[in-house]
Each structure stands twice: as C-alpha cells, then as structure tokens.
Amino acid sequence: MKKYLFASILTVLVLLTSCDTSSNIKVENHWPHAGITYEIFIQSFYDSNGDGIGDINGVAKKLEHVKELGANAIWFMPIMPSPSYHKYDVTDYKDIHPDYGTMEDFKKMLESAHEKDIKIVIDLIINHTSSEHPWFKESKKGRDNPYRDYYVWAQKDTIADFINKKTITLDSDNIRQWHDPGNGEDFYYGFFIGGMPDLNFDNPKVREEIYEIGRFWLKDVGVDGFRLDAAKHIFPDDRPEDNHAFWKEFRAEMTKIKSDVYLVGEVYDMKEVVAPYLPGLPALFNFDFHYTLLESYRKEDGMLLAKKQKEILDFYQNITDEFIDATFSSNHDQPRLLNSLDENPKKLKQAITILMSMPGAPYLYYGEEIGMLGKKPDENIREPFLWDIQANDTGRATWIDAEYSTDEVVTPLAIQKSMSTSYFNHYREIIKLRNMNRALALGDLELFEGDLPKPSMAFYRNYEDQELFVIHNLSETEQNFTIPEEFEGVLFSFGNASLESGNVRLPAYASIILEK
Numbered sequence: 001m002k003k004y005l006f007a008s009i010l011t012v013l014v015l016l017t018s019c020d021t022s023s024n025i026k027v028e029n030h031w032p033h034a035g036i037t038y039e040i041f042i043q044s045f046y047d048s049n050g051d052g053i054g055d056i057n058g059v060a061k062k063l064e065h066v067k068e069l070g071a072n073a074i075w076f077m078p079i080m081p082s083p084s085y086h087k088y089d090v091t092d093y094k095d096i097h098p099d100y101g102t103m104e105d106f107k108k109m110l111e112s113a114h115e116k117d118i119k120i121v122i123d124l125i126i127n128h129t130s131s132e133h134p135w136f137k138e139s140k141k142g143r144d145n146p147y148r149d150y151y152v153w154a155q156k157d158t159i160a161d162f163i164n165k166k167t168i169t170l171d172s173d174n175i176r177q178w179h180d181p182g183n184g185e186d187f188y189y190g191f192f193i194g195g196m197p198d199l200n201f202d203n204p205k206v207r208e209e210i211y212e213i214g215r216f217w218l219k220d221v222g223v224d225g226f227r228l229d230a231a232k233h234i235f236p237d238d239r240p241e242d243n244h245a246f247w248k249e250f251r252a253e254m255t256k257i258k259s260d261v262y263l264v265g266e267v268y269d270m271k272e273v274v275a276p277y278l279p280g281l282p283a284l285f286n287f288d289f290h291y292t293l294l295e296s297y298r299k300e301d302g303m304l305l306a307k308k309q310k311e312i313l314d315f316y317q318n319i320t321d322e323f324i325d326a327t328f329s330s331n332h333d334q335p336r337l338l339n340s341l342d343e344n345p346k347k348l349k350q351a352i353t354i355l356m357s358m359p360g361a362p363y364l365y366y367g368e369e370i371g372m373l374g375k376k377p378d379e380n381i382r383e384p385f386l387w388d389i390q391a392n393d394t395g396r397a398t399w400i401d402a403e404y405s406t407d408e409v410v411t412p413l414a415i416q417k418s419m420s421t422s423y424f425n426h427y428r429e430i431i432k433l434r435n436m437n438r439a440l441a442l443g444d445l446e447l448f449e450g451d452l453p454k455p456s457m458a459f460y461r462n463y464e465d466q467e468l469f470v471i472h473n474l475s476e477t478e479q480n481f482t483i484p485e486e487f488e489g490v491l492f493s494f495g496n497a498s499l500e501s502g503n504v505r506l507p508a509y510a511s512i513i514l515e516k
Helices: 003-007 054-059 063-069 103-115 132-140 204-221 241-259 270-278 287-299 303-317 345-357 423-436 438-441
Strands: 036-041 072-076 119-124 153-155 186-189 225-228 262-265 284-285 324-326 363-367 442-449 456-463 466-473 481-482 489-494 498-500 503-506 510-514
Touching: 003 103, 054 063, 054 103, 054 303, 063 103, 063 186, 063 423, 103 119, 103 204, 119 204, 119 262, 132 241, 204 241, 241 270, 270 303, 287 345, 303 442, 303 456, 345 423, 345 489, 363 423, 423 438, 423 489, 438 456, 438 466, 466 503, 489 498, 498 510, 503 510
Parallel strands: 036 072, 036 363, 072 119, 119 225, 225 262, 262 284, 284 324
Antiparallel strands: 153 186, 442 456, 456 466, 466 510, 481 503, 489 510, 498 503
16 A cells, blocks of 8 residues: 555644744745745646646646745746747747646736735746747848847858867756758857757847847736846856846846846856856856755765855855845756655755755755655656645646656655645745744854764854754764753754753754754
C-alpha cells in the first residue's frame, strides 16, 4: 500500500505554535525587498480544462495555495506564444500562449491575485526571439529588408574563425553561436541555440520595440514587474559596460510607466561581474547562495554559506544600498533540491529553514514544498504538480509522463496537509515564522565569531529591538556547544534541537533560533 494511504487516515490539526510567539506579532508582507516569490511553470501547475496542460485559469483556482504557503508574489515562467514547451523563444510579445488561455483570462487572474495581495511578475525574454518570430522571418529574407538589423548578421568570410568556435559559459555549453539560415553565405548570431536568434540592441529601433513591450505589460495589462532572462547577454560578454548602460535605460523607461516596477535579473556569474548590474536591475538572483548551500552540505562546513552570504551582501552594499538579494535554493534549471540533497527529508526541511533564516528576498520553486523530485534534462525538473492522489487529481497536468515526481515516491499536497510532519507544513511554518519576525526578514547578518563545530552554522539577525541567534547543524553527527548567555528563549526549533542552561544540543540536521 502506498505511503500516502497511511497518511490519509491522519486527522492531525497542524498547529504552528513555534510561530505564534506573541499575540501582538502579526504576519507582514515584506515584498519586494525581503518578501517571498513563488515560481510557477504554468504548463505543469494546474489543468482547469482537462486538456493535459496547465493553464492560467488553473493558476487562478490555486491562488489560495500560494497565499496559504505564505508567498507574497508569483513569478511566471514564459507565458507568451512560442513553438517550444518551455516558451523561452517568443513569437509574439503581446499575447498569451493559446495553451495557457487568453489575455482576458490573464487579466482576471491578475485581478484576483491583487485582491489577495499577491504580486505578479512575468518572464520577459528580450535577449533573443524565436526563429519563428515575424521579425526574424523578415530579417532573413535579405540584406535590404527593413528588419535585417533587428538581428546580428555577418558574412561568412568575416566570421570564418568563429563559426565553429566552442563557447562555454556558466549558462551555456553550446558548440556554436553563429548559425546558417540556409544560404551558406550570411550567418546570424544566436548565443543559446539557432532557434533563438539574438536581437541587435545596437539598433535603436529594437530598443524602442522592447520598451514598448514593457510599457504594454505594465500599463495595459497591469503586471507588477519582470524577470529578465539572460540579462548578461544583451551585448556580448566583451561589452559589459554596454549591458550595464542598457539596463539603466530600460529601468528608466519602465519607471516612467510604473514608479515601483519590480525588475529582477538573471546574471549568472561571480559577484564582481553581477554587482555592476544593480543600478539597472535592483534585484538580482543570487546563484552563489544555491551552489554554496549544496557545497556546505557536501563538505559539512556550516559557516561556508554564512561567510559567502556576508561577503556578497557587504560587496553589494558598496555599490548601492537599494539592492534586492534574490536568494533561492532551487529553480527550473537546477535539479530538484531533494535530489541535490541525497533525497534526505531532514536536509530538505533544514535547507528551507536556512533560506528563510538568512537575509534576502527568497524565491521558491513550485513543488519543492511537497518534496517533488527531478533531474536533467530540464523537462524532468518541470514535471506536473501533485495536488491529490491520482484517482482524485482532476487538475494534474499530463503533458509529460512524470519520471521522478510520481505517486509512488511523492506524497500529494492534499495528503500532506493532514500530516503534521509533512514538507508542506514545515514550509508553511518556517515561512510564517519569517513573516512574523522582522529580524528574520529585514535584519542585518552578523557572523558568530566564537568556537563552533565545523558542521555548524551560526549567525545573528538583528532588527530594531529584536535580536536573534540562529544555529544550524549541517551533518549527521550531533553537535553541542555553549551559546552567548543573553539568548535565553527558543523562538523556533527543528529536528529536536534544544537549549538547556546555556548549552545547545543539535541532533542531525537540526536547527534552532534563539531570542533574548
């Protein structure tokens, strides 16, 4: 008998007592600077019409799930018409992919989300279009076509040394960036693949087209902001100053329409490369957080992540004090977090505890809250959400046969809600704790400088009159040590961590948050 059938007989009412520390403390919305954003791949989220593909009306039906989880905003992976399942190659920037519904559906969903105080951020893919986009179809017709300079073209003899050059970066391992449309003479540039030709941002007409697209979604549709895909590649890597200048210009144009527009950029690189983008993109994804978190578990070196995060925050602070650190523990491009953590339930629960106890504006990838699984290729990291046991799950998408997140190994949400120790209830608990304690959401990060066992991570989070001391044990071995004597109260405990007479006991993968 499958494990969720045992769980279904449970009638436990989950009381989030560790969060309700005071009747005077209320849940707050700290978005965008420290709020929580939930990433959704609509295709796999909820199918409202039975065609096997998740859709916008399905999202509208499940907005309460986002609210119950404690998230403040939704980031939608691409929603525009595209020939691919992932839709990162757009053919029409001012419409909704027909599989997902209509623009009217989207506007209704957006209105419902705003009524629930949920912001909406959409993926805006402007580094490249689809090779099926009308602009590119015109562009490849000839050198005299009005759309020719919307893309980057070169004659074969001028780029002969580069045609077969293999370029490997952190976000691409493609063999070639120059592509032949079929005539063997003129080649076009596509950093990722041939089906995604790069736009030519040296052309002022292209820049104005992009600004008009942004205005449309902000003014006519009403979204709250954009996630900017491949933000580092607007211009080639050897022109970083041009990239920085473009994003400043983009931000200036968008703020003319919406003064508080939210812009988060994907700049996948080390902090020295990322930081100069902050004036144009005030929120940037912190890839170092994700990878250092996993490295900390592999090496059982707790302070590795805390020191890395402190280093990044201090570095960005020297650029601007208005930056938003978009932290994440997983997303649609990396293996599911549970797979990366050896499918260890304690590690998964602790990882989200670490994410929520550190500074930043955390992103959560759909399905992590129920322990979904998935490895490369990317399709298997984006498998359908399990809402209920298969016999009852009328909204489960079926566009792909799940290889990893199946009923045999993943307990559906409906069952997890009745389980006091489920992933979902742990996620909800720790998110609520963060939203009720300003020091966790908004506080500074100060590293613990005392003696500490190597697998332990310890730091302070201080905001106004609230001072917290956070400790995590990233190993299978129990850790014990003496804490600063002024921290006497337990705000939160996970994994049977305990405090007695100034001594903390941390069993395997346990965490504790103390307050004065």
